[in-house]
Amino acid sequence: MTQIEIVPCLSDNYAYLVSANGQCAVIDPSEPEPVKAALKKRGWKLTHILNTHHHLDHTGGNLALKQEFGALVVGPEKDSARIPGIDIGVDERGWEFAGMPVQVLEVPAHTRGAITFVIDGNAFTGDTLFAMGCGRLFEGDPQMMWTSLSKLMKLPDETMVYCGHEYTQSNGRFALTLEPGNAALKARMEEVSATRAAQKPTVPSNMALEKATNPFLRPDSAEIRKSLGMENADTVSVFGEIRARKDRF
Ligand code: ZN
Ligand code: FE
Numbered sequence: 001m002t003q004i005e006i007v008p009c010l011s012d013n014y015a016y017l018v019s020a021n022g023q024c025a026v027i028d029p030s031e032p033e034p035v036k037a038a039l040k041k042r043g044w045k046l047t048h049i050l051n052t053h054h055h056l057d058h059t060g061g062n063l064a065l066k067q068e069f070g071a072l073v074v075g076p077e078k079d080s081a082r083i084p085g086i087d088i089g090v091d092e093r094g095w096e097f098a099g100m101p102v103q104v105l106e107v108p109a110h111t112r113g114a115i116t117f118v119i120d121g122n123a124f125t126g127d128t129l130f131a132m133g134c135g136r137l138f139e140g141d142p143q144m145m146w147t148s149l150s151k152l153m154k155l156p157d158e159t160m161v162y163c164g165h166e167y168t169q170s171n172g173r174f175a176l177t178l179e180p181g182n183a184a185l186k187a188r189m190e191e192v193s194a195t196r197a198a199q200k201p202t203v204p205s206n207m208a209l210e211k212a213t214n215p216f217l218r219p220d221s222a223e224i225r226k227s228l229g230m231e232n233a234d235t236v237s238v239f240g241e242i243r244a245r246k247d248r249f
Contacts, residue, residue: 004162005041014165015027015028015061016162028075032064036065054083060083075088100119106148111139111161126164129214132172143236149217157207159207178215224242
């Protein structure tokens, strides 16, 4: 059985512990200490360190954890030069963890090397897909990010989505400016507000919910297009405008 522990790091990052069949991986350890505390609490021994992309708030704990536990660092082969301590470079041929196949999706745009790991129905999306949001386009353009998100949208609806940051509430506020009539979005925001008021994480979400409420997956929504005055524009242009407006939000 796969078990997942959410590990809040820094101010709004999430690392995740994934335990199965006696092995344990941490996804995107921003810093070592909270990860060590979570391992201790669960009684798990770290065997792998997985990075969705090279940014320091996702890899800052790599070297300390590698040294302490002898864990293997796994990251995007295409970005191996920027992943601290990397031992295993992966690409879309996939990988194996704890005897389970791990799907690796290359999803460039936030960074050129960004990947999503899918382990036992759980997608670790880093800063590519957030709950009701998507990452900034630091190393790609709207076409590249749309292609990456479209790849994630092909995952089964019930896929759980574990993203890299707690940005959900502000993402949702932005989403409502574009799609105030989206009932699923309004309902989700009420839930999110209650969850945050209780100081709990809003992760994980799932693909069905993201497709219904995340404006970055909905550039073909009639209401969003109307809000933007882009009823007849092509999908990527609408997506690019949504991203540009979020940058200024
Ligand atoms: Zn990042
Ligand atoms: Fe980040």
